[in-house]
Amino acid sequence: MDVLLMLFLTFCGGAFGAMIGGLASFVLCGVTLLLGMMLAMSGGQFDFIGSVAFGVVFGPHISFVGGVAAAAFAKKMGYLESGKDISTGLLSLKNLNIIMVGGLFGTLGYLVNSGIASFAGNALDTVALTVFIMALLSKFLFDANLSLRGLFGTVSKETENAGGRFSFHSEGVWLAFMKTPAEKVFVAIVAGGLSAYVTQLLLQNPATESVAVLFGFGISATSLLFLQFGINIPVTHHITLVSAYAVAASGGNIYWGIVGAIIAAFLSDALAKVFHVYGDSHVDPPAMGIMIGSFLFITIFPLAGISGETNVLPILIITIAIAYSIVQGLRNKEVKNLMKVPEAPKSVN
Known part of the structure; x- marks a missing residue:
C-alpha cells in the first residue's frame, strides 16, 4: 500500500x-478479532485480523491510542x-482539534509499532509496548506538564499515611473489585485457566493454531462492552492473553x-500504581502487564530452558500465590480490626 x-x-x-472513545474502539477490536478468528477457522484467506482488528481500523496501537491521547x-x-x-465519545465535545490529536497519535502509534516490530517483533507483544509508549507520551504532553517526574503522578498525604503508593490499604487503586491479592489470584485462576484450556485446544488443530493465543483476549476485550453500561465486570484481557502466551511457550501446559x-x-x-492511578491520564x-508478561514467556522462558513437560514448578508457583493471597488477606483483616475506633460506652442514667 x-x-x-x-x-x-x-x-x-x-x-x-x-x-x-478509547474504550468503545477497544471493544470493537475484540468483536472484529473474534469475527476474524471465525473467518480464519473456516479457511478464509483474507487477513481480516491483521487488516482490521489489529490494523488501521481498530488496532489498539492506532485507534485506542488515539482515544487515550x-x-x-x-x-x-x-x-x-x-x-x-x-468512555466518552469525544466528538460530542464539538471540538475537532481534540479529534485531530487522536488522529495524529494514531499515525504516530502506527509508526512506533512498525519500528519496534522491525527489530523486536518476535521478542514481545509490540502492540502492548506501543500502547504504553504512546500513553506515556500523551501523559508527558498533556498531564505531566512536560515533567518526567510528573509521569508518576502525585501521591496524596492520605495515601502516604496509609502506607504509600503500593500499600494494600491505600484508596488509590486501579480496579476496586480486583484490589486484594486474593481477588487478583482468584480472577487470574478462573479467567486464565479457561483461556489456557481453549488455547491448548486450538493449538492442537492446524486450522486454528495460528490464532490460538487470541481467543481469550478477544472474549475479554469484547466483554468490556458491559463497562459502557456501568456494569462492573473484571478486566481480564491482560490475564487471558498472557495466559495464552504462556501455554504456547510451554508447549500446551495449562498450569503454566x-x-x-x-x-x-x-x-x-x-504498574497501574506507578503510572496510572495517581495521575490524570490513562496509562493502560x-x-x-501484556508488554512484560509477553516478554517473559516469548523471550525469557525459552532462554531459561524451562520445560513445559513437567507440572511441578507451575503448580508450586500457583500454590505459593494462593498461600500469599490468604496470608495477606488475614493480615489485612487484622489491620482493619486494629484501625477500628472502639465505640464510647453508653452512659447509664
Whole structure:
C-alpha cells in the first residue's frame, strides 16, 4: 500500500478512536478479532485480523491510542473532567482539534509499532509496548506538564499515611473489585485457566493454531462492552492473553497458562500504581502487564530452558500465590480490626 495512503488511514483510525472513545474502539477490536478468528477457522484467506482488528481500523496501537491521547488533551483544554475518561465519545465535545490529536497519535502509534516490530517483533507483544509508549507520551504532553517526574503522578498525604503508593490499604487503586491479592489470584485462576484450556485446544488443530493465543483476549476485550453500561465486570484481557502466551511457550501446559495469568494480574496492578492511578491520564494497566508478561514467556522462558513437560514448578508457583493471597488477606483483616475506633460506652442514667 502507498505510504501516504497508509498514513492517512492510520490518522483516520486514531481519529475514529477519539470520536467514539478509547474504550468503545477497544471493544470493537475484540468483536472484529473474534469475527476474524471465525473467518480464519473456516479457511478464509483474507487477513481480516491483521487488516482490521489489529490494523488501521481498530488496532489498539492506532485507534485506542488515539482515544487515550485525545481524552488527555480534552482534559488539558478543559473539555473533560478527567483525562482518564476513555468512555466518552469525544466528538460530542464539538471540538475537532481534540479529534485531530487522536488522529495524529494514531499515525504516530502506527509508526512506533512498525519500528519496534522491525527489530523486536518476535521478542514481545509490540502492540502492548506501543500502547504504553504512546500513553506515556500523551501523559508527558498533556498531564505531566512536560515533567518526567510528573509521569508518576502525585501521591496524596492520605495515601502516604496509609502506607504509600503500593500499600494494600491505600484508596488509590486501579480496579476496586480486583484490589486484594486474593481477588487478583482468584480472577487470574478462573479467567486464565479457561483461556489456557481453549488455547491448548486450538493449538492442537492446524486450522486454528495460528490464532490460538487470541481467543481469550478477544472474549475479554469484547466483554468490556458491559463497562459502557456501568456494569462492573473484571478486566481480564491482560490475564487471558498472557495466559495464552504462556501455554504456547510451554508447549500446551495449562498450569503454566495459569501462572502467566497470575503474573499478568499482579504486574498490571503494580504498574497501574506507578503510572496510572495517581495521575490524570490513562496509562493502560493491561497493556503494561501484556508488554512484560509477553516478554517473559516469548523471550525469557525459552532462554531459561524451562520445560513445559513437567507440572511441578507451575503448580508450586500457583500454590505459593494462593498461600500469599490468604496470608495477606488475614493480615489485612487484622489491620482493619486494629484501625477500628472502639465505640464510647453508653452512659447509664
